Amino acid sequence: MQQRTPTRQVAIGDERTGIIRIGGGLPADHPMSDGSIIPAPVSVQTMTAGYTHDIDKCVAEIHKLTAAGADVVRVAVPEKKDTEALGEILKQTTVPIVADVHFHFKRALEAVEAGVHKIRLNPGNINDRAQVEQVIDACKDASIPIRIGVNEGSIIERKDKQARAKELGAFFSDNKHGYMLAIMIAKLEEYLDIFYERDFFDITISAKSMDASLVIDAYTEIAKRFPHPLHLGVTHAGPKETGCIRSVVALGTLLANGIGDTIRISYANDPIYEVEDGLELLYTLGLRERIGAELIACPTCGRIQVDLFSLVQDVNKKLEADIQVPMKVAVMGCVVNGPGEAEGADVAVFAGDRKGIIYVQGEKVATVPEDEILDRLLSECRTFQDRVRSGDAKLGEKKVDIVPPDPEGELGSGWEKMAHERMASGTTPLTIKGS
Numbered sequence: 001m002q003q004r005t006p007t008r009q010v011a012i013g014d015e016r017t018g019i020i021r022i023g024g025g026l027p028a029d030h031p032m033s034d035g036s037i038i039p040a041p042v043s044v045q046t047m048t049a050g051y052t053h054d055i056d057k058c059v060a061e062i063h064k065l066t067a068a069g070a071d072v073v074r075v076a077v078p079e080k081k082d083t084e085a086l087g088e089i090l091k092q093t094t095v096p097i098v099a100d101v102h103f104h105f106k107r108a109l110e111a112v113e114a115g116v117h118k119i120r121l122n123p124g125n126i127n128d129r130a131q132v133e134q135v136i137d138a139c140k141d142a143s144i145p146i147r148i149g150v151n152e153g154s155i156i157e158r159k160d161k162q163a164r165a166k167e168l169g170a171f172f173s174d175n176k177h178g179y180m181l182a183i184m185i186a187k188l189e190e191y192l193d194i195f196y197e198r199d200f201f202d203i204t205i206s207a208k209s210m211d212a213s214l215v216i217d218a219y220t221e222i223a224k225r226f227p228h229p230l231h232l233g234v235t236h237a238g239p240k241e242t243g244c245i246r247s248v249v250a251l252g253t254l255l256a257n258g259i260g261d262t263i264r265i266s267y268a269n270d271p272i273y274e275v276e277d278g279l280e281l282l283y284t285l286g287l288r289e290r291i292g293a294e295l296i297a298c299p300t301c302g303r304i305q306v307d308l309f310s311l312v313q314d315v316n317k318k319l320e321a322d323i324q325v326p327m328k329v330a331v332m333g334c335v336v337n338g339p340g341e342a343e344g345a346d347v348a349v350f351a352g353d354r355k356g357i358i359y360v361q362g363e364k365v366a367t368v369p370e371d372e373i374l375d376r377l378l379s380e381c382r383t384f385q386d387r388v389r390s391g392d393a394k395l396g397e398k399k400v401d402i403v404p405p406d407p408e409g410e411l412g413s414g415w416e417k418m419a420h421e422r423m424a425s426g427t428t429p430l431t432i433k434g435s
């Protein structure tokens with residue numbers, strides 16, 4: 001992991017929602033420093049999928065996303081009836097809200113008036129200088145930041161595309177995304193000048209594309225040039241199944257390189273998955289402290305003797321509901337490689353011949369039949385959680401090595417016993433391969 005790229009922090013929220021800070025912090029002597037030098041945690045954003053003017057549904061959706069762990073929620077305000085709903089939505093919700101303004105600067109002014117915590121503008125859609133200046137001044141008066149989104153889909157100048165390609169394409173001639181990168185950066189520079197001229201520096205930047213490699217290149221180039229926090233995302237990433245890969249490849253690469261201050265994973269699906277997967281990405285990279293259990297599970301192979309896939313799904317659901325401390329839980333299919341692969345797990349089960357052997361921090365606590373594995377494992381997880389909370393146990397403290405049980409003993413997978421019996425009876429031995 002590279003060190004976090006320094007960026008000027010912005011703050012969003014109020015006393016009721018709490019303040020979320022976004023940015024890596026700048027050295028105190030940087031001309032744009034706001035005095036914050038300690039990096040703020042990378043935050044997770046998402047966007048409501050329903051109409052903002054449908055107040056009850058919008059509030060319910062924001063509550064659901066907040067409960068799932070969203071740090072910031074964005075709502076679209078394409079029409080006046082949407083900005084008119086904002087006041088009531090803000091009263092009923094407890095998370096910072098960003099108003100996404102697409103085409104009309106007046107929606108931005110109305111959203112600021114309603115008390116929204118941040119505005120998102122797009123230079124491709126609102127480019128009249130006088131209008132942009134009005135929005136900047138309103139946000140400055142309200143002390144709220146603005147996100148500038150130079151996303152691929154909305155910044156291309158279509159009328160004089162060829163002339164622009166000729167003029168700017170050479171800047172990045174060694175890069176296959178040169179043309180688009182040059183456009184993004186040129187637009188950003190032009191737009192930022194308007195903000196700087198009005199002494200407005202509470203800015204975040206996004207440069208999304210549906211092309212993961214362009215996203216990596218665009219944010220990398222922008223991070224070199226501008227000291228503002230970066231809002232990472234792959235736009236129109238598609239269904240969750242493929243969008244997850246696109247997003248994680250691009251965002252994971254950038255974050256591992258120290259680039260990115262807030263993220264939104266976007267799917268053509270319920271936005272709750274955007275929050276869950278965004279958090280999981282940050283946990284995986286060690287950029288956020290995990291809330292709840294981390295489940296480790298084997299992929300299964302020909303040694304499996306229990307219905308492990310169903311067991312893993314059931315364990316996952318129950319852990320989400322019952323466990324809040326960040327314990328590691330391992331569900332392994334056999335005793336051959338399971339113990340080694342589950343090293344460091346706080347609670348682990350190794351399945352075998354229609355049975356499961358359960359360990360808590362390296363100590364064997366039970367051997368149970370297959371249909372009792374789920375309940376016993378969860379019971380041990382809850383007990384361990386209570387011990388951690390009371391100070392009786394520490395997470396990740398392995399007291400005893402997990403010694404694999406004899407594969408031909410009571411837990412033996414069955415294959416080993418059959419092989420042994422065949423050897424003893426003189427029939428052709430079965431071959432047992434490593435996983």
Ligand code: SF4
Nearest residue numbers: 298300301333334435
């Ligand atoms: S060897 Fe055992 S632990 Fe490893 S994948 Fe196969 S069943 Fe799972």
